[in-house]
Amino acid sequence: MTEHTLTVAGVAVDTRHWIGGERVASAETFTDVSPIDGSVLGEISRGTAAEADLAVAAAKAAFPAWAATSRAERARILHAVADGVEKRIEDLAIVETTDNGALLRSHRRGVMPRVAHNFRFFADWLLKLDHEDFETRGHTNHVSWDPAGPSVLITPWNAPLMLSTWKVAPALAAGNTVVLKPAEWTPLTASLLADIAAEAGLPAGVLNIVQGYGSEIGDALTSHPDVRRISFTGSVPTAQRITQSAAANLTPLSLELGGKSPLLVFADADLDLAVDLAVEQYDNAGQVCLAATRILVEETVAEEFTRRFAEKAAAIVQGDPRDEATDIGPNIHERQLEKIDGFVRRAVDAGARAVIGGHCGEGRYYAPTLLTDVAQDSEIVQEEVFGPVLTLQTFTTEDEAVQLANDTRFGLAATLATGDRDRAARVTQRLVAGTVWVNCFFVRDLQAPFGGSRHSGVGREGGTWSFDFYCDLKNTVTAPKGWKDHG
Template identity: 85%
Template sequence: MTVHITAVAVAVAGVTVDTRHWIGGERVASAGTFTDVSPIDGATLGEIARGTATEAEAAVAAAKAAFPAWAGTPRAERARILHAIADGVEKRIEDLAIVETHDNGALLRSHRRGVIPRVAHNFRFFADRLLRLGHEDFDTRGHTNHVAWDPAGPCVLITPWNAPLMLATWKIAPALAAGNTVILKPAEWSPLTASLLADVAAEAGLPAGVLNVVQGYGSEAGSALVSHPDVRRVSFTGSVPTARTIAAATAANLTPASFELGGKSPLLVFSDADLDLAVDLAVEQYDNAGQVCLAATRILVEDSIADEFTRRFVAKAEQLRQGDPRAEATGIGPNIHSRQLEKIDGFVRRALAAGARAVIGGGPNTELGGLFYRPTLLADVAQDSEIVQEEVFGPVLTLQTFGTEDEAVALANDTRFGLAATVVTGDRERAGRVGAQLVAGTVWVNCFFVRDLQAPFGGSRHSGIGREGGTWSFDFYCDIKNTVTAPRGWQDHG
C-alpha cells in the first residue's frame, strides 16, 4: 500500500485527502489527532484532526450563520447545487472508491460499481424530489389549508463505518435539499471520504458553512454536537447503546432525533422455496464481511429441507474467496478493526462453548492473519442464546429449523430487533400472510437488499426510530407547517 503522510494531508494510493476538519468553508486543525488505520494490512493511513467541544461549537456556529441564506435559496437553485455535487462525485468515483476501500476494507469492485455511484444518486434523487415536494391545498368549510415543509435549521448527522460515504449522503442529501445546514461527524474508523466530499461540495458551489465536517470520537466531538442547543435535528446510524446516549442528550433540548440501529434479521426458507435462490440469498449475507445492519443473520429453514439446504449452502459458501478487497476475485474482505474482530470472535467462542456447532468457519482466518474472519455458520443454537439474540456484525450466521408457518413467524419475531426480514417461498399467499406478521421495517420476498430511495426505510423496536427516504426524509428534516386561510376579511385594493 502506498501511503504518504504530511502534516495536514494523507495520500492513499495517489489520492490526496486533507486530514483537517471542514468548518465554515475552511480547513481547521485541532490540537490533537487520532490514528486512522487500514483494515487491509494494518498500515497507518494518517493522523486525523481530533475534534473536541471547541470544533463542535465552531461548526454549529458556522452552520447557524449559514442557515438563513441557504434556507432562503430557491428550491431550483438548491437542487442545481445538489446535482453539481453529484457530478463531482461521479468525476471522482475512482478516487472515492480507492480511498473508501483502504479506509474500511470493503470490496473495491463494489465501491466502483455500486456504492459510490449510489452516493451520486442520493444527491440527484433528493434534488429532484425537492422540486416535486408538496401537498395539494384542501378545503375546510370554505377555508384553504396549505401545507409547507420549512427548513428546520442546523442538523447533526452521525454516520457509521460500514458504508461511510453512501450512508452519510443518505442523510446529507435530504437535509441540504430541505434547506438545512449540516454538521457531519463521520465514524473515526473510516473518516477519509467525508473529507473528500467536503472538497467536492465546495467545488460544486455549496456556500461556506452549509456543510461542515468534524472528525473525532463520539465521546468528545459527537457528544458536544448532539447536546448543542442550536442544533435542530440529529440523525444517527449505529448501535443501540450509543443511540440511548444520544437520545438522553437530545431530550434535554427536545431536539428531534432519527435512529437507524442494529438488526438481527431473519431469513425464512419454506419447503416450497426455490432452494438455489434461497442458498444464494443466504450466502449473500456475508457481504461486506457481515458488517451490514440489514443482514439476515438468522437463517430459519423448514425441517423437511434443512439437510439439503445446508449441503448446498456449504458448497456455495466454500466458493467465496477471502482476501485483499482490492482484488477483483475477492468475495469477502477483512473486518474493520481489531476491536471488531475480537468482538466477533468472542460471540462465536461463547456460542461454541454453550453447545453450538460450527457447520463452516468458527474462527479467524489464520492463513491470512490480520482482520480476516472465516465465514461462519453455527447450528444447534437455542432461541434464547446470545448468538441468536444479539447483533454480531460480522460474517456469522446461525441456522435454526421450524416445522410450521406459525413457528417460523414466532421465531422470526422473537428478538428485540425489527429492522428487516427476508422470506423465500413459492407460494404468493404465504408470502403475503407471513410478511404481514413479521415485525420489520423492510420485508423482502424472494430477494434481498433491493432498496429504492422512494421507499421508507427504518426499523421497529430496538432497530430504530423514524423513517427516511422519499417524502419521509423531508418530513424529518423539516418543520411541517399548515396555513389555514379564511375566505373573508380581505380588503379590496383594486
C-alpha cells in the same frame, strides 16, 4: 505527505476538519489504520467540544441564507455535487476501500454511483415535493415544508460515504445546514466530500465536517442547544446516549440502529435461490445492519439446504478487497474482530456446532461461519454480531416460523423465500420489520420509507419521509373572506 495531507493510492486527502468553508486543524490527532493490512494511513484532526461549537456556529450562521435559497437553486447545487462525485468515483472508491476494507469493485460499480444518486434523487424529489390543498368549511389548508435548522448527522463505518450522503443530501435539499461527524475508523471520504461540495458551489457553512471520538465531540454536538435535528446510524447503546443528550433540548431524532434479521426458508421455496440469498448475507464481511443473520429453514428441507449452503459458501474468496477476484474483505478493526470471535467461542462453548468457519484467519479476516444447534434465547441468536456469522434453526409450521422470526428485540428487516404467493402475503403481514424482502435481498429504492421497529430505530427516512423529518411541517389555513380589494 504534508503536515495536514495524507496520500492514499495517489489520492491526496486533507486530515483537518471542514468548518465554515475552511480547513481547521486540532491540537490533537488520532491514528487512522487500514483494515486491509494494519498499515497506518495518517493522523487525523481530533475534534473536541471547541470544534463542535465552531461547526454548529458556522451552520447556524449559514442557515438563514441557505433556507431562503430557492428550491431550484438548492437542487442545482446538489446536482453539481453529484457531478463532482461522478468525476471522482475512482478516487473515492480506492480511498474508501483502503479505509474500511470493503470491496473495491463494489465501490466502483455500485456504492459510489449510489452516492451521486443520493444527491440527484433528493434534488429532484425536492422540486416535486407537494401536498394538494384541501378545504375545511370553505377554508383552504396549505401544507408546507419549512427548513428546520442546523442538523447533526452521525454516520457509521460500514458504508461511510454512501450512508453519510443518504443523510446529507435530504438535509441540504430541505434547506438545512449540516454538521457531519463520520465514524472515527473511516473518516477519509467525508473529507473528500468537503472538497467536492466546495467545488460545486455549496456556500460556506452549509456543510461542515468534524472528526473525532463520540465521547469527545459527538456528545457536544448532540447536546448543543442550536441543533434542530439529529440523525444517527449505529449501535443501540450509542443511540441511547444520544437520546439522553438530545432530551434537554427536545431535539428531534432519527435513529437507524442494529438488526438481527431473519431469513425464512419454506419447503416450497426455490432452494437454490434461498441458498444464494443466505450466502449473500456474508456481503461486506457481514458488516451490514440489514443482514439476515438468522436463517430459519423448514425442517423437511433443512438437511438439503445446509448441504447446498456449505457447498456454495466454500467458493467464497476472502482476501484483499482491492483484488477483483475477492468476494469479502477484512473486518474493520481488531476490536471488532475480537468481538466477533468472542460471540462464536461462547456459542460453541454453549453447544453450538460450526458447519463452516468458526475461527479467525490471518490479520483482520474472520472466516465465514454458520452455526447450528443454537437455542432461541442464546446470545448468538439474540444479539447483533456484525460479522460474517450466521445461525441456522429449523421450524415445522408457518406459525412457528413467524414466532421465531419476531422473537428478538430488533425489527430492522426480514427476508422470505417461498414459492407460495398467499403464504408470502400472510407471513410478511405478520413480520415485525421496517423492510421485508420476498425472494430477493437488498433491493432499495430511495422513495421508499426506511427504518426499523423496536430497538432497530426510531422514525423513517427516504422520499417524502426524509423531508418530513428534516423540515418543520406547517399547515396554513386561510379564510375565504376578510380580504380588502387594493385595486
